Amino acid sequence: MATSGKLGLLQQLRAWLFALVFLPATIVLVLLVMSSGVFPVGKNTSPLPQLPVEIMDGVTFAPVQTLHGWAQFSPFYPVRRYRVPPKGCSITQVNILKRHGARFPTLHSGERIKSAVDKLKSAKSYIREDLQFLKDYTYDLGFDDLVALGALQSYTAGQLAFTRYSHLLSGDATLPPFVRSTSSSRVIDSAHNWTSGFSFASQHRFNPVLSVIMSKDSANNTLAHSGCPLAGDGDEKSDAWVNIYATPIAKRFNSLALDMNSNLTAADVVDLISLCPFDSVAKQEPSQFCNIFEPEDFTNFEWGMNLDKYYGTGYGQPVGGRVEGVGYVNELIARLTNTPVRDNTQTNRTLDSDPATFPLDRSIFADFSHDNQMVAIYSALGLLNEKHEVLDETRVNPETEWDTSEVVSFSAEMVVERLSCAWDPPVAGYKPTEYVRIMINDALQPMSFCGADENGLCKLSKFVESQSYARNDGDGDFEKCFLTQT
Incomplete structure (x- = not known):
């Protein structure tokens, strides 16, 4: 782990130098104009300056039907249009789990x-x-490393996050988003680009920094695929x-x-x-x-x-797989319920027990990771499993829920919103109830496992109850990561 407030300016300068050297001239011009602050962004102004359309809605050099065949190497595209909360509901907390932007091959x-x-x-x-x-x-x-498009993806995502969730930041005493990353350079750079975009969109009123960097080689890292030594593939x-x-x-x-x-x-x-x-x-x-x-x-x-x-880090892997996402799910539960982390798997207890490195008093959290770990987290949560499908290695299923281009594309994101919902109009004596909904690349997840309604809303209490696999430390699966079968 490393605190990185002092690195923020250096990383931002590095990002701008990268842009000036590698980005196409038209996009550099857009970024330079944006950096001048001439586009007011916030609650009572136009939502966003006009950004390159390929960043916001997919890329112009390939139609969506083509991107479907690019798997995890597809650039982000919104799978569905974002749905605002139903009347009577207001978002009170958001947790963003994001993959790094588009990159070169390893x-x-x-x-x-x-x-x-x-x-x-x-x-x-x-x-x-x-x-x-x-x-x-x-x-x-x-x-x-990131390619130019990948750098801009995260920068733009930071702006979109502020635009969508700026209502969670009110008053001078409001704390900025809390941001974590695993230690791969492309993930760190993506996190810094996101914080820069968020800061710009807020006209620099809120300047989040990358506060925690977890070692990619540590077993106690909930943002990297490194916590199961005997994991299969x-x-x-x-x-x-x-x-x-x-x-x-x-x-x-x-x-x-x-x-x-x-x-x-x-x-x-x-x-x-x-x-x-x-x-x-x-x-x-x-x-x-x-x-x-x-x-x-x-x-x-x-x-x-x-x-x-x-079959790597998802439901089909008996050793490793979804259990590698358990630590993150338990951290998520802690944030949603404002209670200490309870976990005996991949979490770093030193970090998670310290309010400086795992605060519970923020309304916006952003974590940056890799595709394999995000798959494990989706699986630990019970997502993408409404049909209880077992993937067949002998034929394509065109109706599969398990579509990598839609769930772990470059700059993919899972967003977990906590909401407070009351009757609209208010009913005397009725107290608001807390709910949770989850989106992956803007597609609302059905979450039948916790009784979600047509708006994708689960009661927070039912959601926590549904996460027994994580709360029970993987129901014995975590031990398989260390015990050689005889």
């Missing part, structure tokens, strides 16, 4: 992608016209599907790219398909690699990624 993935590209480039000739660009193509993507299931769908694609390319040094494999196909979204978000234009695949190739690609998440 180092290991980038090496695999380049290897697959080099195979294609080694061909003496190409039969199809859409492959001719490979003759002059050079793989030039970085690795691990989803490779067996996803690999089985890859062999089914990607082997014919590899054969197709091996017949179209003549005299390659070595033939493409099914695994190479997966890496080449992933280059479509990675190259597109890096350059903010459609990648030529998107054109060489058929629409059904992307559908099958995403199903493979769905399997990887479901």
